[in-house]
Amino acid sequence: MFEATELNDRNRRAERLWRWLFGMMTGLLIVPVVLILGVLIVKGGPALSIDFLFTEPTDGMRAGGVFPALIGTIWLVAVALLVSVPIGVAAAVYLSEYAPDNWLTRLINLCIINLAGVPSIVHALFGVGAFVLFFKFGISILAASCTLAVLTLPVVIVATRESLQAVPQAFREACWxxxxxxxxxxxxxxxxxSISGILTGVILEVSRTTGETAPIMFTGAVFLLPFLPQSVFDPTMAMSLHLFVVSTQVPGVPDELPYGVALVLIGMVLCMNALSIAFRVYLRGKKKW
Amino acid sequence: MANEVTPTVEHAIETSKLNLWYGTFQALFDVDLAIKNGIVTSMIGPSGCGKSTFLRSVNRIVERLGYVRTTGRIDVHGHDIFGEDVELVQVRKQVGMVFQRPNPLPLSIRDNVLFGARTHRLETKSTRDEIVQSALEQVLLWDSVKDRLGARATTLSLEEQQKLCIARLLPVKPRVLLMDEPCSALDPKGTEAVEELIWELRGQYTILIVTHNMAQARRASDECVFMLMGKVIEHTRTEEMFVAPAHRETADYIEGRYG
Structure with a gap:
């Protein structure tokens, strides 16, 4: 009485097929990640050394390390965070906790979504107009970081708002x-x-900011600088732009150099992401409800 | 009315011609109620009859929904809560609310009890322990939690959580406790324990409790209000309502002909 009918067999075959199909798509998704990392490690690995990280580029960027670019990227990201996090978190708190649900709030939300969709090259041009020229920051870390901050504000706002709204309404009612x-x-x-979610959002923003090229190339990042930036009003080198330059703009660069730069850049991003995940796991363990 | 001594009043809550609209939907119609000071009054009626709305009007929490409009008057201990110089924070301090689902804050047991006191700056380092102990003793929770005051409130059983939610109202010395179906998330044993507690608090606080449980209204209240379609149909002593209801609708509801 428990034998499989023809219908059961057909369903089971279909089941296998679908499962296999979805599994394949998931596998497909891993391919580029593995390929990118693999190629970078194989081709860029030889370029990598402690010296590579801590020396300046020499010989017209055909040799030497990435130190000024590494430091420049850290500057850019740190200043961008200092600008975008207070503004983004405050705006998200307002939108989530104070704003009445009316047309104005909905309009603001729409603007944030649209801001997130603006191409980064448009942000770059905005940055030139607003920060470099209008506010007279010049080609500087400050101008580039402000441009990055505008670019990533929607990420901070959305991540913060979502983690605020994940706090059950009953807690608020109890307090009121x-x-x-x-x-x-x-x-x-x-x-x-909600602090764990907010911090995660911030770290994601960091990793995104690290790799941005277009918004900084007109506003604060330069091809080659023999010295490290001394203040936010100095221009700087940056990893992402440096990668672009050594891969396309300088003839006679040894093969492994651009791959090495890319490897360092992606390493920075992966470190941020790993930190973000570790953080999330740690704070989730302390979750209170 | 925070610090002045009010002479004992006869009615803790008095409303006259209280009407309330959610947008265009009218939820309360000319409600005139006088809830006696220091006793337990229960409110019964079918779902959507306005009893919870009435409860939420008494501490004005209903106004959080922006589209609510109220006319008429509510006096708590003789003071108009819609008066021009009324501070909402004070209204909510004097009129505490307990919800259907226990909603302890995601803090320790001790911090839950102290939350209200901290909000109103009524605690100092030296009084803290005393406040916690006295509030938890009043809700008959002290003995079972005294050794784990630092534990998360959410690790307590539902019954203990609900008692904690009552306890955290007490340090600010409210005059009125509003309870919106405080037992409906609890099992029978928890229900009994919370009812016992309500009876224990009777006399020190005026308690207004909304319930769907007729037996509970009968057991655990002095007076009973029956509402239907946003109107008060009957308000008498509880035993009278259940033995000899004065209105046809009350009798039908009590006997379970609709609900």
Missing amino acids: NMGATRWQTIRRVVLPN
Whole structure:
């Protein structure tokens, strides 16, 4: 009485087929990741050394290391964070905790989504107009970081807003019913419970900012600088632009050099991502509900 | 009314011609109720009859929904809560609310109890322990949690969580406790324990409790209000309502002909 009918067999075959198909697509997705990393490691590995990280490029960028670019990228990312995180988190708190649900709020949300969709080259041109020329920052870290900040603000806002909204409404109601103001509620209950999500969003922003090229190439990053930036008003080298330059703009660069630069760049991004994941796991372990 | 001594009033809550609209939908119609001070009053009625809305009006939390419009008057201990100089924070301090689902904050047991006191700056380092102990003792929770005050409130059983939610209202010395179906998420044993607690708190606080459970209203209240379609149909002593209801609708509801 428990034998398979013809229908059962057909269903089982279909089941196998679909499962295989979905599995294949997932496998396909891993291919580029493996290929990119593999090629970079094989071709760029030989270029890599401690000296490569900590010396300046020499011989018209055909030899030497990436030190000024590495430091420049850290500068750019750090200043971009200092600009975008306070603004982004504050805006997200307003949108999530204070803003009434009306047409204005919806319009602002629409703007944020659209801001996220603006191509980065357009951000670059905006950066030139606004920060380099209008605010007279010149070609500088400050101008480039402000441009990066504008570019990544939507990421920060959306990530922050989502983690704020993941805090159950019942907690807020409990606080309000005890006479707590919105700010008391935010400070003592909402923020402590969403901080892990906010930080994760911030780290993701960092890793995205690290690789951006177009927004910085007109606003603050330069091909070659023999010295390290001394303040935010100096121009700087950057890893992403350096990669572009050594791969396309300089003749006679040894083969492994661009791959080495790319490997360092991707290493920086992967380190950020790993940090973000570790952080998330750590804070999820402390999750309170 | 925070620090002044109010002489004992007869009615803790008095409403007159209270109407309330959610947008265009009218949820309360000319509600005139006088809830006596220091006793337990239950509110019964079918779903959507306005009892929870009434409850949420008394501490004005209903206004959080932007599209609510209210007319009429609500006095708590003789003070108009819609008055011009009324501070909402004070209303909510004096009128505490307990919800259907226990909603302890994601903090330790101790911090939950102290939350209200901290909000209103009523605690100092030296009084902290005393506040926690006294509140937890009042809700009959002290003995079972005194050794783990630093534990997360969410690790407690539902019954203990609900008791904690009541306990955290007490340090700010509210006059009225509003309870919106406080037992409906609990098992029978938890229900019994919370009912026992409500009876324990009777006299110190005026308690207004919305319930779907007729037996609970009968067991655990002095007076009973029956509402239907946003109107108060009957408000009498509980035993009277259940033994000899004055209105046809009340009798039908109590006997379970609709609900």
